Amino acid sequence: MSQEFEPKIMAFICKWCTSAGADLAGVSRMEYPPNVIPIQVMCSGSISPLYVFSALSQGADGVLVSGCHPGDCHYMKGNYFARRRLALVKKLLEYIGLEPERFQMSWVSATEGVKFTQIIKDLVKELKPLGPQTKLRRNP
């Protein structure tokens, strides 16, 4: 295989912080690899564990969930729920043998375009050596 593996990443990002931070990265013309497809949700608290499993079963090589910083949630406490709920999801995924790099959470504020860029860069870098995710993929 001559071509380098390019992981497909599904990113669930909240409208108020991370999506705004991602917009800022765009406005500031920063650059990150195009491996990530974003889905904007209202709040990280609205991300059901099923969304994560669904993305992995649809062939995502990695999933990112990103919301407002703890304490800064636009809806006051949605990201606290996300943090607790998704920490369990992460444990479960690791328990069934998925590499921990494949599911990540981050907190990116509306002013952190640089941080968003860095997170995507790091994520792609970490996922590349792992190769395609086949464990939960529906049609591997």
Next chain:
Amino acid sequence: MKRTGVFVCHCGINIAGTVDVKKVAAELAKHPGVAHAEDYVYMCSDPGQNLIIKAIKEKNLDSVVVACCSPNLHETTFRNAAKLAGLNPYRCEIANIREQCSWVHREMSRATPKAIRITRSAVERVKRNEALEAVSVPVTKRALVIGGGIAGIQAALDLGNAGYEVVLVEKSPSIGGHMSQLSETFPTLDCSQCILTPKMVEVSKHPKIKLMAYSEVQEVSGYVGNFKVKILKKPTYVDPDKCTLCDECTKVCPVVVPNEFDTGLTGRRAIYIPFPQAIPATYTLDDKACPGMFDTAIACGKCADVCKPGAINFDMKPEIVEVDVGAIIVATGYDLYDKALMAEYGYGKYPDVLDGLQFERLLSASGPTRGRLLRPSDKKEPKEVVFIQCVGSRDPELHWPYCSKICCMYTAKHAMLYKHHVHDGQAYVFYIDIRSGGKNYEEFVHRAVEEDGVLYLRGKVSRVFENNGRLIVWGVDTLTGKQVEIAADMVVLAMAIRPSRGTEELAKKLKIALDKDGFLAEAHPKLRPVESMTSGIFLAGAAQAPKDIPEAVGQASGAAAKAIAILSQDRLFHSPTVARVLRNLCTGCAMCVNVCPYEAISLKEGKAEVNEILCEGCGTCSATCYRNAIQVKNLTPLHVQEMIIASLGG
């Protein structure tokens, strides 16, 4: 079969430079349910919008995706265009292929497939979107203003003058706030009380303003347009209608406690009027100071004995007053940072180490020294005074990282006024930087230096201690690199500005956020500076951030205008993308009730029910429900599932 239209914007070369827009349109045209796809150079332009409108009508489209910039910019534009063509605005979605695609990638060969995926995902979403109508609620045409300082006074007057009823709540016995304590104001040296008291009088006489002094907000419920507020009216034990302000009661009251208005530099009696111009013009019996009130339940009664009009009533009880309001303005102001935390400057140990507000009182004609500048310890005129700026501010290691903003200016004013009182005195100012941004502010600082010979030393003070009856100030002048020692008669500390005590509790009652330093958080630092995150609650004055009087007044008028924009409506509209309960799936487990940050969900007949007006549509409930029985309209689990497939498939 759905008939979705896809419109791909070039945004000049902003998108077309890295995304092959023609290919995006061509690929999307093949997507199931897409009846029409085209690209255009500027979709947001009038011709671009007309093109969308025309296509909706001609191709009989039932939904629209515009692949363009961030939805924060043109979602409203395109939804309105869809509406003009007869579509429900919620059947239009934006695919963000600029900020989150073309602007952050460089290779067209890889950005184009990503743009296609993002656009497909939006198509899958919009295909399932329902036509929604905004939720409408009636509006209570009355406002609540919390805090009777200059910001609260201004907001109340603006609202009242616009013809709306206002309830102005102030926790202390008089309105006026810190501005009433100041001697003169920078940069004009206007007498502070002289410009404030006319506004206070206007408040007291205003037919639309109901002033509730010595009262506190106890509980707030409801939502924009329809808040219900419980206000605790503390007993003053004096009937304001009978009180003639004869002042006989204070002459006989045996109790002396520190006078808050004079920042503790003088005492007051248990029965008192904060200052002569106080509004409401009446006396207050401080039940925490009066020994009879709590200890024995029998007051000494001397005040009542001498009160000829019989205004004193020991049986007065706390009262809870309920008011309905449509909008709330929070103007709770500031307090100075606790000086006790600055042990190195000797506050509390040396009586002649004062804070800025205490110095204001010493300068004030109505102050403890009747306008003569005498130091507290021995009532002598201080010949050398050291002013220290940024005490507790701009000090991220030990205290607060932010700039308190007003200290540079009031310290220049203090030094100047000091020289006006003590002509042969010398004022020194230790500063980090001089920040005098503001109309005529820079000139004012120059006046202090040039006309009044104030000596500015750039550096911090390490220690203040007493030696031979003088206060020795050890500091450094970083411009010469030399250590400085000044023997002073008085030291004035420009303490950091903090949100007033009780701000945190009040913010909790109002369900509004605080920023990292404890000030009230605005909805957007640049574009929504007077709004809180909670719709219908607005911010004014130093409770939001340290600010000077003109800024506080300006913000108050801004907040009043924002409140009027609500009160002037007969009905309010609210985004309809709120949660909905599928009653046949709901088991009534109440998990959603517990996680809702807005208390918008309740159980009714064993099933969850959403108050559409309280719901903000965050979706935390939907992620909690293990049966998907509660879902946010137009972003249901089905929407997301299909968006995931469209994003990753192919």
